[in-house]
Structure formats: C-alpha cells, structure tokens
Amino acid sequence: xxxxxxxxxxxxxxxxxxxxxxxxxxxxxxxxxxxxxxxxxxxxxxxxxxxxxxxxxxxxxxxxxxxxxxxxxxxxxxxxxxxxxxxxxxxxxxxxxxxxxxxxxxxxxxxxxxxxxxxxxxxxxxxxxxxxxxxxxxxxxxxxxxxxxxx
Numbered sequence: 001x002x003x004x005x006x007x008x009x010x011x012x013x014x015x016x017x018x019x020x021x022x023x024x025x026x027x028x029x030x031x032x033x034x035x036x037x038x039x040x041x042x043x044x045x046x047x048x049x050x051x052x053x054x055x056x057x058x059x060x061x062x063x064x065x066x067x068x069x070x071x072x073x074x075x076x077x078x079x080x081x082x083x084x085x086x087x088x089x090x091x092x093x094x095x096x097x098x099x100x101x102x103x104x105x106x107x108x109x110x111x112x113x114x115x116x117x118x119x120x121x122x123x124x125x126x127x128x129x130x131x132x133x134x135x136x137x138x139x140x141x142x143x144x145x146x147x148x149x150x151x
Contacts, residue, residue, distance in 0.1 A: 001058065001087075003094045006048035008041055012057040013050060017041075020060075020077040023116075036062065036074050047098070048075060051091055058082040061091040063099055066108075066136050071099045073109040076120070088123055096127065100151050108135050108148040121145055 006013055021035050041048050041062060048062035059082065062075040073095055078087040099107050109129065111120045129147035134140055 001051050001053050001090065003049050003051045003091065006041070006050045006060055006062075008038060008048065010057075013060065014038065016050075016057055016060055016077060016079055017075070019080060020075065023077075036064070041075060046074065049091065049094060049098075051087055051094075053082075056082070058085070059087040059091050061088075061095050063095055063102075063107075068103075069105040070135075071102070071104040071107050072136065073107055076109075088120075089127075092123065092127055096149070096151070104151055106148060106150055108132065108146065110138055110144050110146055113143055113145045117145070121147075 017038060021037065036046065040046065043064075045065040046062055048060060050060045051058045057079060059078040060075055061073065061077075064072045064074045066072055073092070076088060076091065078085075078091075096107060107129075109124060111117050111124070124147050127149065129149045132146050132148040134144075134146055135148070138144065138146065
C-alpha cells in the first residue's frame with residue numbers, strides 16, 4: 001500500500017475529505033471542528049499524503065508547519081470502507097517519518113474528546129503521543145483533546 005503526495009485536485013481525494021468533514025460535523029459543534037478543507041490543505045505550510053491500494057484511496061493525512069520546530073498532524077482520515085486495516089497507523093508512521101526528516105522537534109495534534117474519537121486517541125497514544133494543553137491558536141475546549149510527541 002504505497003503512500004504518496006496527495007493530488008488535491010483528485011475527485012477521490014475531494015470525496016475522502018468530504019467524508020472526513022461530514023463526520024466532524026456529525027460529532028462536534030461547529031466551534032470545535034478544526035478539520036482543514038481543500039483551501040486549507042493548499043496552503044504553503046501544509047503537505048498532504050494519501051495511501052492507495054490499486055486505484056482505491058484508503059486514507060490521508062497531512063502535516064501543517066506551526067514554526068520551524070513544531071508541526072501539527074492534520075486531515076487524518078481512513079475511508080469508511082477500509083477501517084481497521086492499519087491504514088491510519090501506516091499514515092501516521094509516514095507523517096512522523098516525514099516530520100523527523102524535515103527536522104521538526106515536536107508533532108502535536110487536536111482530536112475530539114467524544115467516544116467517536118476514542119480509536120484515534122488510542123492510535124496516537126500507541127505512537128507515543130501524550131496529552132498536552134492547547135497549542136498554536138487552539139483554546140481550552142471540552143470537545144477537544146490535545147496531544148504532543150517529542151520527535
């Protein structure tokens with residue numbers, strides 16, 4: 001299952017991102033939704049990747065540069081039909097390898113605090129992420145969990 005730079009103009013990528021944003025809308029209040037849209041993913045501070053199997057797009061993830069030493073994990077999504085196959089674990093490992101190769105000292109993320117996000121929190125904890133307070137422009141929010149990892 002190769003991981004490659006995302007084609008942000010791909011209809012398959014747009015559909016996966018729409019699935020991601022729809023899930024966020026269904027599980028968190030609007031002020032607690034921090035998923036990037038296509039415009040956000042096109043910013044120079046963001047790099048996105050996808051995991052494919054043949055022509056199928058299984059998942060995606062991105063890195064957003066916060067400062068020269070700190071990067072944020074963004075746009076983590078496994079396509080609904082491909083969950084529980086190790087897609088998210090593979091994408092996260094790739095993102096962390098890319099962050100280390102780029103010289104970042106820290107990777108952080110925001111995810112939901114609700115039960116729907118428990119598998120994501122478990123994945124991040126298994127990769128070594130630890131709970132932390134809000135970072136970058138985030139604020140305390142009962143619907144958010146913040147996590148960080150020293151690289």
